[in-house]
Every structure is written in C-alpha cells, then in structure tokens.
Amino acid sequence: MVIRDKRGILKIIEATIAILLVFGFLLVIQVRNKDVSLPNFSEKIYDMLEEISKTPSLRAEVFNTDSMGFIPAGPIYDFVHDKVPSYLTIKIRVCDEIDKICSLNEFVNGEVYSGNRVIVPSVEEGALNTKKLSIFLYRNQDG
Structure with a gap:
C-alpha cells in the first residue's frame, strides 16, 4: 500500500500544532493575569x-x-x-x-x-x- 497524498497528513499535523500553540498562548495569558493581591480573609x-x-x-x-x-x-x-x-x-x-x-x-x-x-x-x-x-x-x- 503506497501513500499517495502526504499533503493530507501534513495538513492534519499542521492544524494540530496550530491548536496547541493557541491553547499554550491562552494558558500563558491566563497565568499572567492571576491576581496576586492579599488573600481574602x-x-x-x-x-x-x-x-x-x-x-x-x-x-x-x-x-x-x-x-x-x-x-x-x-x-x-x-x-x-x-x-x-x-x-x-x-x-x-x-x-x-x-x-x-x-x-x-x-x-x-x-x-x-x-x-x-x-x-x-x-x-x-x-x-x-x-x-x-x-x-x-x-x-x-x-x-
């Protein structure tokens, strides 16, 4: 069995990496925006x-x-x-x-x-x- 169209697999891998990058960016933004003020007593x-x-x-x-x-x-x-x-x-x-x-x-x-x-x-x-x-x-x- 010969793989004819390697472009399809590459597009899937590319889309997966793009999604992971977006989630990573959102995670970094959320961690930076955490409130570091005094705890609520x-x-x-x-x-x-x-x-x-x-x-x-x-x-x-x-x-x-x-x-x-x-x-x-x-x-x-x-x-x-x-x-x-x-x-x-x-x-x-x-x-x-x-x-x-x-x-x-x-x-x-x-x-x-x-x-x-x-x-x-x-x-x-x-x-x-x-x-x-x-x-x-x-x-x-x-x-």
Whole structure:
C-alpha cells in the first residue's frame, strides 16, 4: 500500500500544532493575569467566629469582657492571632447591643476584613444576655 497524498497528513499535523500553540498562548495569558493581591480573609473570620461560638471556654470569655470594649489580649485574641498572618492588625470588639452596628470606630486606610456573630451564653448559665463579637483584620496603608 503506497501513500499517495502526504499533503493530507501534513495538513492534519499542521492544524494540530496550530491548536496547541493557541491553547499554550491562552494558558500563558491566563497565568499572567492571576491576581496576586492579599488573600481574602473574610471567610476565615467567619470560621473563627464559628469556632469561638462552639468552644465553651472562648464563649465564656466573651461574657467576661467589658461591654463595648476591645479585647487587647487574652484567650480570644490569642486564638485569632494564631490563625492569621503577623502582617495583619487584629482588633476584636465585644458589643452588648446585638441590633446595633459593632464597628471599629476608626478610619483605616487599607483593606479591612471584618465579621461579627451573636454569641449566646450556654444553657447552664441561664442568662439571657447576648453579645455581639466582631473581628477586624487589616494592614494599615499609612506608611
């Protein structure tokens, strides 16, 4: 059996190489356009708040803090500090009024990740005082 028309096979090989070149070019363009900014910590904050609400010792610590105060140190701060990179500033605030906004009370020039959750005391404590726990993570852009 003699191959009469080698041009057909060459055209198929040529088309295959052209398609591979186009896919390679698109892959290179997509890799270059990937966002290399800071990771989004919003979801991580909600995971931390969920874990705090489920851990009895951390939940009890929320009720031992001053109302409307920031938590500068302690078990809750240490728990959050262990889960975020050191280049981020951590502010944790406990608010008594769960229907009000529990804010940072300062302007931050940069990207701020925040989350809050209502924390309810355990059934054994029997109290009805609920508190709102807010976590703020940011890297200040002011020099």
